[in-house]
Amino acid sequence: xxxxxxxxxxxxxxxxxxxxxxxxxxxxxxxxxxxxxxxxxxxxxxxxxxxxxxxxxxxxxxxxx
Amino acid sequence: xxxxxxxxxxxxxxxxxxxxxxxxxxxxxxxxxxxxxxxxxxxxxxxxxxxxxxxxxxxxxxxxxxxxxxxxxxxxxxxxxxxxxxxxxxxxxxxxxxxxxxxxxxxxxxxxxxxxxxxxxxxxxxxxxxxxxxxxxxxxxxxxxxxxxx
Numbered sequence: 753x754x755x756x757x758x759x760x761x762x763x764x765x766x767x768x769x770x771x772x773x774x775x776x777x778x779x780x781x782x783x784x785x786x787x788x789x790x791x792x793x794x795x796x797x798x799x800x801x802x803x804x805x806x807x808x809x810x811x812x813x814x815x816x817x
Numbered sequence: 818x819x820x821x822x823x824x825x826x827x828x829x830x831x832x833x834x835x836x837x838x839x840x841x842x843x844x845x846x847x848x849x850x851x852x853x854x855x856x857x858x859x860x861x862x863x864x865x866x867x868x869x870x871x872x873x874x875x876x877x878x879x880x881x882x883x884x885x886x887x888x889x890x891x892x893x894x895x896x897x898x899x900x901x902x903x904x905x906x907x908x909x910x911x912x913x914x915x916x917x918x919x920x921x922x923x924x925x926x927x928x929x930x931x932x933x934x935x936x937x938x939x940x941x942x943x944x945x946x947x948x949x950x951x952x953x954x955x956x957x958x959x960x961x962x963x964x965x966x967x
């Protein structure tokens with residue numbers, strides 16, 4: 753049994769998969785790269801949108817879609 | 818896709834003056850503990866490695882061979898693609914050292930490469946067996962070590 757099904761990609765180990773970001777004001781959480789909503793970072797879940805994003809390092813606070 | 822993404826984040830409300838923080842998913846309340854990390858690791862299934870384990874760490878196998886095999890089966894050998902992933906080699910320098918033009922992964926280097934992969938046929942004929950190779954290193958390892966008991 754995998755820790756979480758569907759997540760077997762390289763660079764996504766058991767530890768990374770067990771830590772998530774708890775968002776307060778969103779000033780220090782990466783919108784795309786941190787795992788703060790859902791099971792995977794948004795850059796993986798919405799890779800197509802991520803490719804289009806102008807600022808890939810945007811914070812949660814600064815990113816209003 | 819955009820709508821789906823919007824829907825997900827529309828349920829999240831930022832809290833001013835509250836700092837973002839890390840959270841240990843298996844235990845939100847108590848936070849990280851060695852116990853919970855241990856529980857995760859021991860609940861994982863490494864079936865193939867378990868089968869291979871007693872073969873890798875066999876007392877008659879020299880330790881340098883055991884360690885090489887262990888690293889190979891975990892894909893921790895410094896192949897060019899692994900060195901690239903760790904930021905050591907540029908993407909322009911990841912093709913196989915054998916000069917065949919393919920990307921140098923462990924699987925390629927040990928099995929698929931026309932140059933190096935040939936060795937298994939030679940070893941087989943030396944042992945007096947015939948057969949074909951697995952495309953996967955773990956399966957190949959189990960398969961090949963079975964020759965020693967056959």
